[in-house]
Amino acid sequence: xxxxxxxxxxxxxxxxxxxxxxxxxxxxxxxxxxxxxxxxxxxxxxxxxxxxxxxxxxxxxxxxxxxxxxxxxxxxxxxxxxxxxxxxxxxxxxxxxxxxxxxxxxxxxxxxxxxxxxxxxxxxxxxxxxxxxxxxxxxxxxxxxxxxxxxxxxxxxxxxxxxxxxxxxxxxxxxxxxxxxxxxxxxxxxxxxxxxxxxxxxxxxxxxxxxxxxxxxxxxxxxxxxxxxxxxxxxxxxxxxxxxxxxxxxxxxxxxxxxxxxxxxxxxx
Amino acid sequence: xxxxxxxxxxxxxxxxxxxxxxxxxxxxxxxxxxxxxxxxxxxxxxxxxxxxxxxxxxxxxxxxxxxxxxxxxxxxxxxxxxxxxxxxxxxxxxxxxxxxxxxxxxxxxxxxxxxxxxxxxxxxxxxxxxxxxxxxxxxxxxxxxxxxxxxxxxxxxxxxxxxxxxxxxxxxxxxxxxxxxxxxxxxxxxxxxxxxxxxxxxxxxxxxxxxxxxxxxxxxxxxxxxxxxxxxxxxxxxxxxxxxxxxxxxxxxxxxxxxxxxxxxxxxx
Numbered sequence: 109x110x111x112x113x114x115x116x117x118x119x120x121x122x123x124x125x126x127x128x129x130x131x132x133x134x135x136x137x138x139x140x141x142x143x144x145x146x147x148x149x150x151x152x153x154x155x156x157x158x159x160x161x162x163x164x165x166x167x168x169x170x171x172x173x174x175x176x177x178x179x180x181x182x183x184x185x186x187x188x189x190x191x192x193x194x195x196x197x198x199x200x201x202x203x204x205x206x207x208x209x210x211x212x213x214x215x216x217x218x219x220x221x222x223x224x225x226x227x228x229x230x231x232x233x234x235x236x237x238x239x240x241x242x243x244x245x246x247x248x249x250x251x252x253x254x255x256x257x258x259x260x261x262x263x264x265x266x267x268x269x270x271x272x273x274x275x276x277x278x279x280x281x282x283x284x285x286x287x288x289x290x291x292x293x294x295x296x297x298x299x300x301x302x303x304x305x306x307x308x309x310x311x312x313x314x315x316x317x318x319x320x321x322x323x324x325x326x327x328x329x330x331x332x333x334x335x336x337x338x339x340x341x342x343x344x345x346x347x348x349x350x351x352x353x354x355x356x357x358x359x360x361x362x363x364x365x366x367x368x369x370x371x372x373x374x375x376x377x
Numbered sequence: 378x379x380x381x382x383x384x385x386x387x388x389x390x391x392x393x394x395x396x397x398x399x400x401x402x403x404x405x406x407x408x409x410x411x412x413x414x415x416x417x418x419x420x421x422x423x424x425x426x427x428x429x430x431x432x433x434x435x436x437x438x439x440x441x442x443x444x445x446x447x448x449x450x451x452x453x454x455x456x457x458x459x460x461x462x463x464x465x466x467x468x469x470x471x472x473x474x475x476x477x478x479x480x481x482x483x484x485x486x487x488x489x490x491x492x493x494x495x496x497x498x499x500x501x502x503x504x505x506x507x508x509x510x511x512x513x514x515x516x517x518x519x520x521x522x523x524x525x526x527x528x529x530x531x532x533x534x535x536x537x538x539x540x541x542x543x544x545x546x547x548x549x550x551x552x553x554x555x556x557x558x559x560x561x562x563x564x565x566x567x568x569x570x571x572x573x574x575x576x577x578x579x580x581x582x583x584x585x586x587x588x589x590x591x592x593x594x595x596x597x598x599x600x601x602x603x604x605x606x607x608x609x610x611x612x613x614x615x616x617x618x619x620x621x622x623x624x625x626x627x628x629x630x631x632x633x634x635x636x637x638x639x640x641x642x643x644x645x646x
Contacts, residue, residue, distance in 0.1 A: 146416070153415060156619060157415050157617075253538075259421075260522060272541075350422075350426070
């Protein structure tokens with residue numbers, strides 16, 4: 109048993125798709141979330157800059173005595189293996205859980221991965237998938253317009269520009285006949301209805317943020333480190349830009365019924 | 378005469394539309410440009426965060442002993458009047474030059490301003506325009522998808538999503554029959570062909586970055602502070618993220634023929 113909070117961070121609000129699933133799966137856990145809204149997005153930046161921001165995010169969560177850190181940011185997750193220093197705490201990204209789910213789901217050994225430019229450039233999904241099964245073909249595609257579409261509310265399958273970009277980005281996935289598609293950026297589940305329509309019903313979509321939450325459930329249960337309380341856990345959400353702007357987005361992503369405390373964090377930017 | 382460089386900064390690469398015009402108008406001037414590519418965009422952030430970043434940008438340029446600072450960023454320009462401290466150097470934004478040009482151009486006293494959310498929220502264009510002529514009606518509209526479209530190369534008038542967003546954002550401008558439209562974000566001139574098609578030929582587009590360059594020409598000439606040299610000035614471009622990513626974009630924005638030195642700046646983020 110361990111009543112410390114689970115730490116979660118993302119470049120902004122996309123990681124709330126992981127928090128949502130954590131609340132479902134582990135309702136008694138305290139959660140401390142950091143969204144680096146003053147420097148979002150990470151996905152178009154260089155590896156060096158992403159790692160430098162990630163170190164600060166991890167440091168902030170460590171100061172809250174969390175028991176584990178979940179990197180609910182596809183971009184940071186894809187550079188974690190390049191960060192050689194020991195963070196002194198368990199830090200887990202979305203790549204391994206998403207790959208595990210995708211490898212279990214594929215029947216034709218063709219997996220697609222859509223994500224930010226930085227993630228696709230890192231090639232990490234291909235590497236991890238091939239280490240599990242070298243027979244699997246991996247097709248990666250960067251979708252740089254998806255984050256702005258989600259952040260500005262253009263997510264409906266009936267929205268012409270959203271559909272235009274989805275069709276452009278997913279064409280290669282249809283050509284390559286992938287039967288499983290990893291949503292490697294935690295913003296993308298907000299476009300899953302559209303993506304599903306474009307790809308067709310037979311293609312399994314893997315939400316990397318939700319898979320990370322399942323991983324946390326398994327890990328905490330297996331190591332007997334779940335929280336020892338019967339009431340709902342406390343949700344503390346920190347942002348690096350103004351609470352006001354962040355609150356609007358939290359409602360959009362988590363709904364109005366989440367009882368979360370929102371604060372601006374003291375991270376020195 | 379003053380051979381110090383002109384300092385220019387922007388959140389990223391949009392401000393290069395001002396640099397391009399500076400090179401045309403003042404070819405003998407040295408230019409030091411800073412693009413804060415590790416923290417772009419500014420236009421969706423809070424005023425407090427924008428001012429904090431702007432202070433660091435100004436400090437960096439002052440260390441290069443520039444003779445004046447041009448804020449080639451619509452968003453920072455819109456919060457300059459809220460920064461009460463004395464920067465110890467001449468700092469000029471795009472608002473005044475753009476307003477001057479727009480007020481001279483309008484015939485029906487109806488001016489539109491399209492810009493980032495932060496700029497439109499600041500209300501600064503309306504305030505400055507009304508201080509010049511209270512009869513002028515000002516219509517503001519935030520266009521949050523324009524920067525991602527430009528940064529990802531979707532600028533052609535034939536590009537369906539670019540046209541979709543332009544028609545959505547500019548509808549109010551047509552309804553209100555503005556005859557002059559200020560492009561209040563320095564990215565937007567890359568969409569001017571499309572914007573012009575949507576608005577019609579009779580509407581004058583005012584590029585805020587280009588107007589700022591004209592302002593620099595006038596100010597330096599009037600105060601006899603132009604550079605005393607016959608050869609072309611040196612162009613030094615600094616970015617806060619990797620030079621490699623920045624160089625690709627510089628070529629896209631300034632063309633391959635600009636002889637500029639590109640470096641990563643030492644700004645502590």
